[in-house]
Amino acid sequence: MKRTAKQPALGDIQRLMFDCLRRPLTKDECLQPRTARGRSTADLVATFIKPNDRLTSFERLELYAQQYWWRLLGSFSEDFRGLRAVLGEKKFDRLALAYIEAQPSRSWTLRNLGERLESFLLAHPAFTAPRTRLALDVVRVEWARTVAFDGPERRPIHPQKLAGADAASVKLKLQPHITLLELTHPVDRLFAKLKRTAQDQSASSNAVSAARASRRARVDVRPSRAPIHLAVHRVNCSVYYKRLEPEACILLSAIQSGATLADACGVAFLGSKKKTGDITASISKWFATWTELGWLC
Amino acid sequence: MAATRFTAGSDYGVGIGLRIPHYAHILEKKPVVGWFEIISENYMCEGGRALAVLDQILEQYRVVQHGVSMYFGNSSRPNRDHLRKLKRLVKRTGTPWLSDHLCWGSVDGTYSHDLLPMPYTWEAVEKTARNIREVQDFIGIPVAVENLSSYAEFHASEMTEWEFLAEVVERADCGILLDVNNIYVSSINHTFDPRDYLAGIPHERVAQIHLAGHSRYAKYLLDTHDHPVCDPVWEIYKRAIEACGRTATLLEWDDKIPSFDEVHAEALKAEKYLPAAKSKKRAA
Numbered sequence: 001m002k003r004t005a006k007q008p009a010l011g012d013i014q015r016l017m018f019d020c021l022r023r024p025l026t027k028d029e030c031l032q033p034r035t036a037r038g039r040s041t042a043d044l045v046a047t048f049i050k051p052n053d054r055l056t057s058f059e060r061l062e063l064y065a066q067q068y069w070w071r072l073l074g075s076f077s078e079d080f081r082g083l084r085a086v087l088g089e090k091k092f093d094r095l096a097l098a099y100i101e102a103q104p105s106r107s108w109t110l111r112n113l114g115e116r117l118e119s120f121l122l123a124h125p126a127f128t129a130p131r132t133r134l135a136l137d138v139v140r141v142e143w144a145r146t147v148a149f150d151g152p153e154r155r156p157i158h159p160q161k162l163a164g165a166d167a168a169s170v171k172l173k174l175q176p177h178i179t180l181l182e183l184t185h186p187v188d189r190l191f192a193k194l195k196r197t198a199q200d201q202s203a204s205s206n207a208v209s210a211a212r213a214s215r216r217a218r219v220d221v222r223p224s225r226a227p228i229h230l231a232v233h234r235v236n237c238s239v240y241y242k243r244l245e246p247e248a249c250i251l252l253s254a255i256q257s258g259a260t261l262a263d264a265c266g267v268a269f270l271g272s273k274k275k276t277g278d279i280t281a282s283i284s285k286w287f288a289t290w291t292e293l294g295w296l297c
Numbered sequence: 298m299a300a301t302r303f304t305a306g307s308d309y310g311v312g313i314g315l316r317i318p319h320y321a322h323i324l325e326k327k328p329v330v331g332w333f334e335i336i337s338e339n340y341m342c343e344g345g346r347a348l349a350v351l352d353q354i355l356e357q358y359r360v361v362q363h364g365v366s367m368y369f370g371n372s373s374r375p376n377r378d379h380l381r382k383l384k385r386l387v388k389r390t391g392t393p394w395l396s397d398h399l400c401w402g403s404v405d406g407t408y409s410h411d412l413l414p415m416p417y418t419w420e421a422v423e424k425t426a427r428n429i430r431e432v433q434d435f436i437g438i439p440v441a442v443e444n445l446s447s448y449a450e451f452h453a454s455e456m457t458e459w460e461f462l463a464e465v466v467e468r469a470d471c472g473i474l475l476d477v478n479n480i481y482v483s484s485i486n487h488t489f490d491p492r493d494y495l496a497g498i499p500h501e502r503v504a505q506i507h508l509a510g511h512s513r514y515a516k517y518l519l520d521t522h523d524h525p526v527c528d529p530v531w532e533i534y535k536r537a538i539e540a541c542g543r544t545a546t547l548l549e550w551d552d553k554i555p556s557f558d559e560v561h562a563e564a565l566k567a568e569k570y571l572p573a574a575k576s577k578k579r580a581a
Contacts, residue, residue: 007453010420011372011404017413018404048416050450052488054516060449063517064411071410105408108366108379109338152343177344237346 013048020045021065022104024097029069031062072100075110079146080117082138082187085194085219086131095127111150114143134221137183138190141241144179144232148239151177156294162287167261172296174256175233180249183228188241190221235293242293247272248286255296303439303472303504305393308574309359309545313564316550320350322557330561332359334547337395338366341382351390360390361505361545363474364397366408369428369442370415371401380435387436394504396441396474397432399425399462416451417461426468433471441472441504446482446511446520458483459497472504475541477533478526478549482511482518491533495540503541508534508567509549523552525563535570543572 020041023032035041042058049057076096077084084092103116118139121128128135153175162172197219229249231242244252247268254264269279290296300308312332315323322328333354340351354360364383367375387395400412415421433440444462456464466473475498477491484491510524526534526548538544548564 007416007418007420007455009372010416010418010424013416013451013453014372014401014413015404018407018409021409048452050452052450052486055448057449059516063448063519064413067411068409075410105410106406108376108403108408109341110410111342150342150345150347153345234345237349 008048016044016048017061017064020061021068022101023065024101025065025069029066031058031065069100072105072110072113073097076100076113079114080139080142082142082191082194083135085197086134086138086190087128088218091127098124098127111146114139114146118143133223134185134187137181137185137187140179140181140183141187141191141230141232144181145239147179148177148232148234151175151234153177153234153294154297157291157296159288159291162291162296165261167265170261171258172255172261174252175295175297178231178233178252178256178295180244180253180256181230181232182249183230184223185221186224186228187221188228188230188243190219191241193221194219231295233293233295245282245286247282251283251286252290252295301472301501301504303394303441303502304545305439307393307545308543309361309505310543310571310574311564311567312359312361312545312547313560314363314547314549314551315354315360316554318554319557319560324350324353326557327357328557328561330358332361332545332547334361334363334549335390337362337364337383337386340390341379341386348389355390360392361547362387362390362392362395363443363547364395365412366402366410367397367428367432368400368402369397369432370399370413370421370425371403371428372424373403373405375428375432375435380432384436387438392438394439394441394472395436396443396472396505398443398445399465400445412445414445414447414449414451415461417454417456417458419455422461422464422468425465429465429469429471433469439472439504440469441474442466442469443474443476443507444479444483446476446479446486446518448486448517448519450487457489457493457497458487459494463498466499466502471502473498473502474505474507475503475537475544476507476509477537478507478509478511478530479520480533481527481530482520485518492536495533495536500541503537503544505545505547506534506537506541507547507549508564521552522549526566531566531570534567538570538572543574546571 026032031041033041035044045061046057049060051057073096087095099117099120103120105113118136121136121139125132157172229244229246231244233240233242251264251268254267265283300306310331312334313330315333315335340347342348398412400415402409402411402413429440429442442465480491480494508526508530509522510526512519512521546567548560550560
């Protein structure tokens with residue numbers, strides 16, 4: 001084995017190769033012919049990758065670049081099917097490329113690839129215009145689905161323990177897999193519609209082209225007149241949506257923020273014109289449901 | 298024979314990779330399977346269906362963990378958050394050893410999610426061995442490192458792939474997960490003789506063997522895990538078993554996954570080459 005006097009540092013080789021393969025592919029899904037600084041990519045790649053008798057250095061690296069982009073775009077597309085259906089194929093693909101280029105994966109798991117999508121869309125509304133508000137709602141729900149799918153689950157509080165608790169001092173917690181959302185569009189219904197569309201398509205002939213299928217899958221939904229409060233949660237390993245009354249959502253948010261039970265109930269009905277009896281009945285009903293669902297811990 | 302310090306004394310025969318399309322069949326029919334290999338990252342979560350299924354599998358079967366994102370060959374040190382989650386899963390599964398790849402995959406905290414090939418340099422030997430030792434010390438069970446299928450080679454390389462592998466495992470004092478399909482794929486892509494590869498590695502360190510299928514393109518082979526094992530790969534497997542003795546063997550099938558019975562039958566073909574348990578002793 002030869003020990004050569006001076007080799008490029010391992011970190012430098014890895015950084016150089018990674019920078020090359022992360023450059024977005026051309027429309028033909030090839031490596032860009034020029035680097036970001038205008039240098040010939042082929043010349044640059046030839047400085048660190050060997051050619052063989054069948055492939056140039058450029059072609060060998062291209063295999064890795066294609067795998068990188070196909071894998072990340074595929075994962076992103078899987079995680080945001082609703083957004084894809086709302087935006088349509090072309091617009092979604094442009095967004096996916098821009099997002100991954102700007103916000104590459106910072107986690108060992110692709111599960112987290114979309115965690116910064118909401119903030120990216122807020123900063124770059126042009127990618128979703130004119131349906132930015134709907135797109136944001138959809139992304140919030142789709143990320144909440146990811147959290148609900150495999151988020152932690154604590155031991156739920158026993159109803160008897162809850163019944164005997166001192167509301168002025170007891171602080172409950174919400175299951176970590178639950179996300180509470182306030183939406184401007186009925187995204188839960190949009191997903192139900194999307195699911196039906198997908199089922200209809202899967203039952204049809206597979207002779208339909210992919211492009212045609214994607215046009216069929218595009219869905220729309222009108223804004224709601226009033227905000228929609230939605231809990232995205234998990235029961236028996238399945239993810240569900242549950243609509244909440246506004247006060248119930250405030251109450252749960254307060255619990256999530258660490259308020260005592262009494263304070264959470266108080267803030268939920270602050271300024272409410274409801275009768276005390278009605279408020280008590282609502283709270284009793286909600287807590288019965290939430291404990292049954294195992295939401296409180 | 299499989300029971301060495303690199304397998305924590307366990308003697309495993311033929312197993313298959315646990316894959317989602319087979320969950321229902323396995324849980325319902327409870328087929329007799331030597332052991333299952335799981336992809337660690339699929340279960341390094343804190344709740345949900347994956348862990349629920351895993352717990353049911355663990356009630357019936359032996360499980361060995363295989364990872365895809367530790368990136369032993371990174372210039373930087375292993376990710377501590379990843380290690381903590383991995384250790385938690387190891388406690389849950391009771392895996393006697395765990396494996397991951399001889400590759401790199403992230404730079405400055407940005408991840409490729411790919412198994413990228415190593416430049417075979419002395420600096421890479423040292424850093425990779427350092428990272429494996431760190432993982433092994435932290436997790437507390439033997440680690441086996443798997444050779445890759447690769448599609449590129451570096452001008453900077455100072456040794457062959459098998460020399461690199463041998464140097465790394467000796468310095469890290471770890472086992473080898475020998476993927477015989479990867480040897481074949483790389484031998485075609487980089488034009489070397491698989492027999493040289495087999496002859497150049499420390500056989501006593503081979504803790505496990507992987508079998509898989511690949512796809513053939515005009516100018517290269519791609520490690521796709523979507524076909525049965527081809528004859529040249531069985532030939533390499535046969536020679537590997539002759540050299541290493543009875544070794545835990547695992548079939549990977551990750552795409553275009555056929556029925557459980559088809560995958561299992563393909564894996565069981567390996568038994569033809571495996572000596573019976575405890576038929577031959579191997580120093581470790």
